[in-house]
Amino acid sequence: MSRVRQPITITVAALAAALSLSPAAQAAPASPAAQIAQVAQTGATGATAPASESRVRISTAHELPGDRVYPEGIAADPRTGDLYAGSFTDGTVFRMTPGRRTAQIFLPAGADGRDTANGLKVDRAGRLWVTDSTTGVSVYDTRSRRLLARFEVPGQEPRFVNDLALTPDGTAYLTDSVRAVVYRVTPAQLSRAAGRTAALTPRFDLTGVLEPREPGAFSLNGIVADPSGRHLLTADMVGGDLYRLDPASGAIARVALHGGDMLHADGLELQGGRLWAVHNTDNAVSRWRVTANGTSARMERRVADEALQLPTTLVRVRGTLHVVRSQFDKGGPLGEGTPQRPFTIASVRGL
Numbered sequence: 001m002s003r004v005r006q007p008i009t010i011t012v013a014a015l016a017a018a019l020s021l022s023p024a025a026q027a028a029p030a031s032p033a034a035q036i037a038q039v040a041q042t043g044a045t046g047a048t049a050p051a052s053e054s055r056v057r058i059s060t061a062h063e064l065p066g067d068r069v070y071p072e073g074i075a076a077d078p079r080t081g082d083l084y085a086g087s088f089t090d091g092t093v094f095r096m097t098p099g100r101r102t103a104q105i106f107l108p109a110g111a112d113g114r115d116t117a118n119g120l121k122v123d124r125a126g127r128l129w130v131t132d133s134t135t136g137v138s139v140y141d142t143r144s145r146r147l148l149a150r151f152e153v154p155g156q157e158p159r160f161v162n163d164l165a166l167t168p169d170g171t172a173y174l175t176d177s178v179r180a181v182v183y184r185v186t187p188a189q190l191s192r193a194a195g196r197t198a199a200l201t202p203r204f205d206l207t208g209v210l211e212p213r214e215p216g217a218f219s220l221n222g223i224v225a226d227p228s229g230r231h232l233l234t235a236d237m238v239g240g241d242l243y244r245l246d247p248a249s250g251a252i253a254r255v256a257l258h259g260g261d262m263l264h265a266d267g268l269e270l271q272g273g274r275l276w277a278v279h280n281t282d283n284a285v286s287r288w289r290v291t292a293n294g295t296s297a298r299m300e301r302r303v304a305d306e307a308l309q310l311p312t313t314l315v316r317v318r319g320t321l322h323v324v325r326s327q328f329d330k331g332g333p334l335g336e337g338t339p340q341r342p343f344t345i346a347s348v349r350g351l
Helices: 005-021 023-027 032-042 187-192
Strands: 048-050 057-064 071-076 083-087 093-096 104-107 120-122 127-132 136-141 147-152 161-166 172-176 181-185 197-199 201-205 220-225 232-236 241-245 252-254 256-258 265-271 274-279 284-290 296-304 311-317 320-325 343-349
Touching: 057 083, 057 093, 057 320, 071 127, 071 320, 071 343, 083 120, 120 161, 127 161, 136 161, 136 172, 147 187, 161 265, 172 220, 181 220, 232 265, 274 296, 274 311, 274 320, 284 311
Parallel strands: 048 296, 071 120, 071 311, 147 197, 161 220, 220 265, 256 296, 265 311
Antiparallel strands: 057 343, 071 083, 083 093, 093 104, 120 127, 127 136, 136 147, 161 172, 172 181, 181 201, 220 232, 232 241, 241 252, 265 274, 274 284, 284 296, 311 320, 320 343
16 A cells, blocks of 8 residues: 555544544434424524525536546635635546536646645635645646645654645645644745645644544544634534634634534635534534634524535635535445435525
């Protein structure tokens, strides 16, 4: 087994175990359908509700060509409006342009030695950041598709580089779901690494902050940056907590959550004081009102619908949420079965 493939085998197993065996997961409803039925019976305000009953509209925005795509990440280019999505199973990166339903292949499977793609972001300079859970992150020029730099986690210990956020000064922060750390790549580091590979180094270590769990179990997943760059928010998908990270001081604090939690939270999106989170195995999307200083958040709404097909990440463009339908539980890393083809990106309106 190659160096690249071994970590992904270990960590995918850890992901499945984390979602099915953690104490918080055991306390969760047995299925999205059961959760919807429960809310329909109780009529709870602000809790999970079927999309059909809450005027949330879910439809297909884009189709991704390929039989085993199992997409994971999505990003929007702030300059062009193009969307990018990545395949967890082979590393293909797709580009979706406004007005075209079928995505085009932007980077083929295995490009530059990448066999998977997780989190994606496009910065203001037109650079596409693609995390590889087994190694680190690669940075590409969206115009030429050229690899500009690569950052890798040193050593051979298990890792799962997952999602990333960009602050206004161009610094990237990346979560590691197995090591419970957040890495940082500054503009100066990116400039020095031009055309070569550099080490990915941690900025935050949440090991002593998170609730105790089994070695190798998943923790940190989605991460977003406040528009001012003064703080970051990252979700502990197993513990159900949200954490505030201070880039300047290195301080870590638990965000006070009201009306819900971040259990199974995957990708996050933060705009205008509102935070959206997808809850993967719950087939749900939640919306939160976050205080300006990022110390408190109140859930305003949560919608669950199996049409989301195990959502993993999302991005909001002009009022519409574009949500990745991973189908990981249909023959992918989280379960047996046959996926619905083609794999798609959903548009969610009204949330």
